[in-house]
Amino acid sequence: MYENFDQIHALISQPWPWWMGGITIGTTLFLLLYFGKDFGLSANLRTMCAADGAGEYSDFFSFDWGKQGWNLMVALGAMFGGYIAANYFGGDGMAHVSQATVETLNQISQSDILTVETVPIIPGRDIIHGYVPDFWNLYSWSSLFTLRGLIVILGGGFLIGFGARYAGGCTSGHAISGLADLQIPSLVAVIGFFTGGLIMTWLILPYILQIAI
Amino acid sequence: MKLFKYMIVGFMFGFGMWKLEAISTFRIIEMFHFQSFHMYGIIMTGVGAGLVITRLFKTGKVKTIQGITHRFNDKSHEWWRYILGGIIFGMGWALTGVCSGMMFVLMGSGHTVFIVFIAAAMLGTFSYGYFRKYLPH
DSSP: OHHHHHHHHHHHHSOOOTTHHHHHHHHHHHHHHHTTOOOOSTHHHHHHHHHTTGGGTOGGGOSOGGGGHHHHHHHHHHHHHHHHHHHHSOTTOBOOOOHHHHHHHHHHHTSOOOOGGGOBSSSSOOSSSOOOOGGGOOSSHHHHTSHHHHIIIIIHHHHHHHHHHHHTOOIIIIIIIIHHTTOHHHHHHHHHHHHHHHHIIIIIHHHHHTOOO | OTTHHHHHHHHHHHHHHHHTTTTOHHHHHHHHTTOOSHHHHHHHHHHHHHHHHHHHHHTTSSOOTTSSOOOOOOOOOOHHHHHHHHHHHHHHHHHHSOOTTHHHHHHHTTOTTHHHHHHHHHHHHHHHHHHGGGSOO
16 A cells, blocks of 8 residues: 555656646646636736725726635645645656756856756755755745845736736636637737747846846 | 635646646746747647647537536737737746746745745736726737
8 A cells, every 4th residue: 555655656756748738737727617717827916906905996906806716716726736746746856957958057157056967946945955056046035135036036026917917818818728719819929928038038037147136 | 615626626737837847947948948848848738638628618518517618708809918918928927937827836835935926916917907098908
């Protein structure tokens, strides 16, 4: 019995191959449609604003947000999923990126601190997966109190919240649900996501990460 | 129980995204440098599965739990919002390496600083709602 559990645990803890994306996303989409809902996580941000009384400032937030409780539960579930995956099925805790990416990352940090075996899945220390080089320790409270970390965390959050609502959806709402429904507006939005992503990754991010204050 | 089932769906999604490394900034940087198929594989198989599933529900071959055919809303043809909003979202996605679903997963993963990220995202959403009438759509 315990041997079986160990085998299953070891199997799940391995890094998952890309095609598991089809199964994970497919199951999520199927179940939500089966329950009569639409898959789209960024809508929660609007709900959370409305629940905090933003309706006083803009009609955009005057809607029956109580009916959106189900989507908040999806987000809460995702939070638990992250907790269990990180703490019990984290495997080696590495991102397993390609050699080319390691070279790109080292170029950005102007050092040779990372190798294929040592690129962590998350650029920040947590309780389990100890070591992250200081340069890449972005997701931490100490990083928040540097200009660099402040831009990465506050700036990224703001742009995502603003952009997702402006575009009417995010990666789940447009890139998955919208494309799967052959919606041309979603295709335009996804092309926008990639345009913005390429501009940031190639032209802006390397300079932001090099800010030393 | 009515709402609990959604938590299970979210749990599977969050768990899967963590294990698929889709929550990893480094995977996002890799994707935008076209250095691996991994993220594209996730999106493509996800959309592929989604196409079949959406067809099944749209044609009524699979009914919802309420026994009715699910109604899909066509997206409006306001092109500017998709272009401009899309670019802004994409820039945020690449800046932190996190999108709006993954921020919840990372928060659960023990990176409590994401409470600030989520607050910033709410502020972003609020700003959109507030300035909406001045923006091209």
